[in-house]
Amino acid sequence: MPDMIERKAENAARTFLDPNKDKKKISAKKTVEAHSRLLLLYQLSDKLRYIKKADEILSMGIDLIFGAFPSAERGVAMLRSSAKDPLEAHIIKYRHKKPKGDAIPVSQTIINKVIKEKLALVSRDALEDSRFESGSSIVVHNLTSIICVPLISGKRVIGVLHLDTSQILDAFTQNDLEFAAAVANEMAITIDNSRLQQEAVQNERMAAIGLTITNVAHNIKNLQHINKGVEELMSMHLSDIADEKIQETWQLLRNYLKQIKNLSDNMLNFTRVHPVKLELIDINSMVLKYRDFFQQKLTGKGNKLVVDIDPNLTKWMMDESGLKRALHNLVVNAYDAVKEKDNGRITLSTFIDPQNHLNIGVSDNGCGIEPDRVNNVFQLFFTTKGTKGSGLGLPMVQRFVESLGGTITVKSKVDEGTTFNLNFPWIEGN
Structure with a gap:
């Protein structure tokens, strides 16, 4: 196969799920592998229905791919907290012992290409690929065979899945790419649905809070109108009293009344x-x-x-x-x-x-x-x-x-x- 394959992410995922994608004869071993991976994908889809936290979704997806790809040595799942935020590594998995240092084993050059062009990408040997000569992280982390697929929600890239192996004799293939893209698609759909549900709950909560705040603030305002007249009357009567303790206490009480007014103003401003x-x-x-x-x-x-x-x-x-x-x-x-x-x-x-x-x-x-x-x-x-x-x-x-x-x-x-x-x-x- 070519050293480098690039596919539009949605096409790569669709190809894995299409049983008629290839009219050529395939070996019995490949047929068994395809059915096994399809079963894994169905199991993942079923399990993800009960998971709401993004990190648990990403972890489950990475674990599934490691089970399907015996040669995969490292996997990184990255996610954006919001559309404006940069990607952050949420899950980092090593098949073997984690190396020393805090560096995340990914190629930023490949990730940038995947995000910009919304590509699902596999490289048999990234070290020899002329398109990534400027990618110093490929050399630093000894990234040989790489799969990188985006997590896409609608038209937005919300995350990236990055896998690599140093085993050149057991490098990733096009079939591996298509399976990884299908897994990433399931993860992206689940994460997006979970976020939409959380937003709906939050919106309902905020609406209830807003209504409560408005009612409380208006009641406070009504009481303040009464208090204002009483406060002015008290100030007028107490102005002739020379008792320092009374004056200090009265000023303290007026300060508390002012704080209540400021609170009610803030409450109304928030809901307005x-x-x-x-x-x-x-x-x-x-x-x-x-x-x-x-x-x-x-x-x-x-x-x-x-x-x-x-x-x-x-x-x-x-x-x-x-x-x-x-x-x-x-x-x-x-x-x-x-x-x-x-x-x-x-x-x-x-x-x-x-x-x-x-x-x-x-x-x-x-x-x-x-x-x-x-x-x-x-x-x-x-x-x-x-x-x-x-x-x-x-x-x-x-x-x-x-x-x-x-x-x-x-x-x-x-x-x-x-x-x-x-x-x-x-x-x-x-």
């Missing part, structure tokens, strides 16, 4: 759908105005709000009011992190990255977030502020950024500070 209104705005000017506005509100031991803007940044298509709300949330959080610190510093930054995306950063040199908590900051109702936080601000920021096709990331170190970065892609009209 803000229509996106795009217009061409000067991001740097907006950031500078916001700096001047918020600097007056900063109090404490020399706290500063500074800017680090890209002078070459042109106007950008943006929802200005939504961006202001997002920045307000992030700056308030940053201020809470630095207000007890000497010379607290909050930095607003803007720049254009190599992908021509707008980046807006909010950094502080405050208390930071513990490593085991930083990944939870965008979860609804999660807060690092105890009773002073609602756990609604950052989910609202994330929802705004994603509504414009962007992403928000966070980096934090305890006692060093936190950085939030808003990344917005280029929008037609910019």
